[in-house]
Amino acid sequence: MEGELLALTYGAVVARVLKDYERTDEVNAQLDKMGYNVGVRLIDDFLAKNRHGRCKNMHETAEAIQSAFKQYINVQPQVGKWNDAQNSFSLTLDTNPLTSFVELPAELGGLCYCQFICGILRGALEMIQLETKVQIVADNLKGSSVTEIRVSFIKKLVDALPVGED
Amino acid sequence: MEGELLALTYGAVVARVLKDYERTDEVNAQLDKMGYNVGVRLIDDFLAKNRHGRCKNMHETAEAIQSAFKQYINVQPQVGKWNDAQNSFSLTLDTNPLTSFVELPAELGGLCYCQFICGILRGALEMIQLETKVQIVADNLKGSSVTEIRVSFIKKLVDALPVGED
Numbered sequence: 001m002e003g004e005l006l007a008l009t010y011g012a013v014v015a016r017v018l019k020d021y022e023r024t025d026e027v028n029a030q031l032d033k034m035g036y037n038v039g040v041r042l043i044d045d046f047l048a049k050n051r052h053g054r055c056k057n058m059h060e061t062a063e064a065i066q067s068a069f070k071q072y073i074n075v076q077p078q079v080g081k082w083n084d085a086q087n088s089f090s091l092t093l094d095t096n097p098l099t100s101f102v103e104l105p106a107e108l109g110g111l112c113y114c115q116f117i118c119g120i121l122r123g124a125l126e127m128i129q130l131e132t133k134v135q136i137v138a139d140n141l142k143g144s145s146v147t148e149i150r151v152s153f154i155k156k157l158v159d160a161l162p163v164g165e166d
Numbered sequence: 167m168e169g170e171l172l173a174l175t176y177g178a179v180v181a182r183v184l185k186d187y188e189r190t191d192e193v194n195a196q197l198d199k200m201g202y203n204v205g206v207r208l209i210d211d212f213l214a215k216n217r218h219g220r221c222k223n224m225h226e227t228a229e230a231i232q233s234a235f236k237q238y239i240n241v242q243p244q245v246g247k248w249n250d251a252q253n254s255f256s257l258t259l260d261t262n263p264l265t266s267f268v269e270l271p272a273e274l275g276g277l278c279y280c281q282f283i284c285g286i287l288r289g290a291l292e293m294i295q296l297e298t299k300v301q302i303v304a305d306n307l308k309g310s311s312v313t314e315i316r317v318s319f320i321k322k323l324v325d326a327l328p329v330g331e332d
Contacts, residue, residue, distance in 0.1 A: 001167040001168070001169055001237070001238065001239065001240040002167070002211075002215075002237050002238055003167055004208060004211045004238065005172060005204070005208060005238040005239065006167075006171060006172045006175065008204040008207055008208055009172060009175055009176055009179065009204060009282075010175055011204075012179060012200045012203065012204055013175065013178060013179055013182070015200075015203075016179070016182055016183070016186075016200070017182070020182075020186065034178045034181075034182070037178065037181075038171070038174040038175060038177075038178055041174055041267060042170060042171060042174055045168075045170045049168075071167070071168050072167065072168055072170065072171040073167065073171065074167040101207060116175075
């Protein structure tokens, strides 16, 4: 399956959100939220297909994310730039298929076009009890040669008890 | 590349358009328009990759569309139900990957969830000088076992003359 339809469909998402909100920080927040809603569902598909055991540490989590990129957008990001605590890392994409058809006009300098991906990661990780912060720290649409996404662990979430069982 | 991300991303498109418009006919029109905008760009990618000669008749056009479905959403629709004039046909999909995660609530009975696909076809065909009407005539989200998309030729468009050359 080729990725161009996804790239153009995502472009339609961004165009619509840009119409609805005036400020680019609001647009970024909306794209993040929409991605989050996708991530909380996509994780089920990922887990069902990969029969992945529980990741024991962030390194294993990073590897799983790497293979998810391959599976869903057909690029394999590099994993690296770990912090000392080994709980924050970067995913670096040499090519970003979501931006194949995109050129950012100067007035949209504040737009994080791929914020949707950050939201997906945040949503998916939350479903496996990892609260994270996910941001784009280098953007191929803004002069960088790569797209770099920074994933930082915040805290482990405690499973919510099912209703009536507390 | 797996199709679930496309399905969920498209779901986010529909959810947003549903938020923006009250009437389902307006929602359908918006999805069609967004699809159109995707189609007019996707055709370039399709032509570049397939080095397809000019289709001599609607049968050849239908075959090209069939292979485009395979390429971009990884399903091969059946082509059939030609009218007597041989310029109107149906594309029938046994499975519709765009609707994998979808159940239509009763109050959205008027929604053509996959109208986006119709718009894509209409837009792409317009770029090769075919004005068409494209509609969903059987909908797997509304009790049908298949998705049937009807493509009807309206007229051949004359190439617009480049500015200054008339």
